[in-house]
Amino acid sequence: MTKQDQSPTSSTLPNDVVGVRREDFLLAMKQAASLVSVITTTVTDRRMALTVGSFLSVSADPPLMSVCVNKKSRMCKAMKSSGKFGVHVLADNQSEVADVFAGRPQTGDAYDFSCVEWLDQGAGRESLMDGASISAECETESIIDAGSHCIFIGAVTNIKTEEKRPLLYWNRLYGFPSSDL
Numbered sequence: 001m002t003k004q005d006q007s008p009t010s011s012t013l014p015n016d017v018v019g020v021r022r023e024d025f026l027l028a029m030k031q032a033a034s035l036v037s038v039i040t041t042t043v044t045d046r047r048m049a050l051t052v053g054s055f056l057s058v059s060a061d062p063p064l065m066s067v068c069v070n071k072k073s074r075m076c077k078a079m080k081s082s083g084k085f086g087v088h089v090l091a092d093n094q095s096e097v098a099d100v101f102a103g104r105p106q107t108g109d110a111y112d113f114s115c116v117e118w119l120d121q122g123a124g125r126e127s128l129m130d131g132a133s134i135s136a137e138c139e140t141e142s143i144i145d146a147g148s149h150c151i152f153i154g155a156v157t158n159i160k161t162e163e164k165r166p167l168l169y170w171n172r173l174y175g176f177p178s179s180d181l
């Protein structure tokens with residue numbers, strides 16, 4: 001393999017490469033607007049969920065999606081053990097759902113699944129979220145170790161789309177796309 005063929009990863013970067021400061025990186029990332037999604041998984045009948053801004057569409061052939069999950073989160077361990085996860089891209093009227101599954105509810109209990117309607121898909125399947133702009137189920141295809149996070153890539157096994165404006169997150173604020181210029 002030539003040097004050019006080698007793709008750099010966090011484990012292959014030479015020691016003499018000087019990275020940016022963590023604070024500068026986090027300041028920059030505040031400016032990166034993201035979709036807001038809730039990911040779900042089920043381990044021995046126990047449902048778990050987490051709000052993430054890291055959902056990405058990866059591939060159409062075959063259909064693949066990815067999310068990044070902090071290794072310290074209970075969700076990371078649960079997703080590794082279940083091998084399956086749901087991705088629910090929230091609509092613009094669902095910021096309260098985002099806060100519930102980010103552990104900071106505006107009212108009620110954190111991580112309370114009754115904050116939104118779920119559509120049962122049968123035994124062993126991840127429920128889909130009513131009112132979400134996209135709601136999908138994935139079989140974990142690969143897990144990539146990436147610094148503080150794990151990147152889960154999933155093959156999409158079920159999907160529902162609703163024509164809704166998505167909820168966005170930017171500079172610690174929720175918002176939505178507008179056609180007003």
Ligand SMILES: Cc1cc2nc3c(=O)[nH]c(=O)nc-3n(C[C@H](O)[C@H](O)[C@H](O)COP(=O)(O)O)c2cc1C
Nearest residue numbers: 051052053054068069070073074075101102103169
């Ligand atoms: C808008 C938003 C986006 C987030 N994105 C991610 C993410 O991509 N990955 C992640 O692990 N945590 C993300 N978080 C943080 C988790 O939702 C939050 O830390 C979590 O509820 C803590 O759960 P734990 O008790 O399982 O650690 C995000 C939070 C918010 C509000």
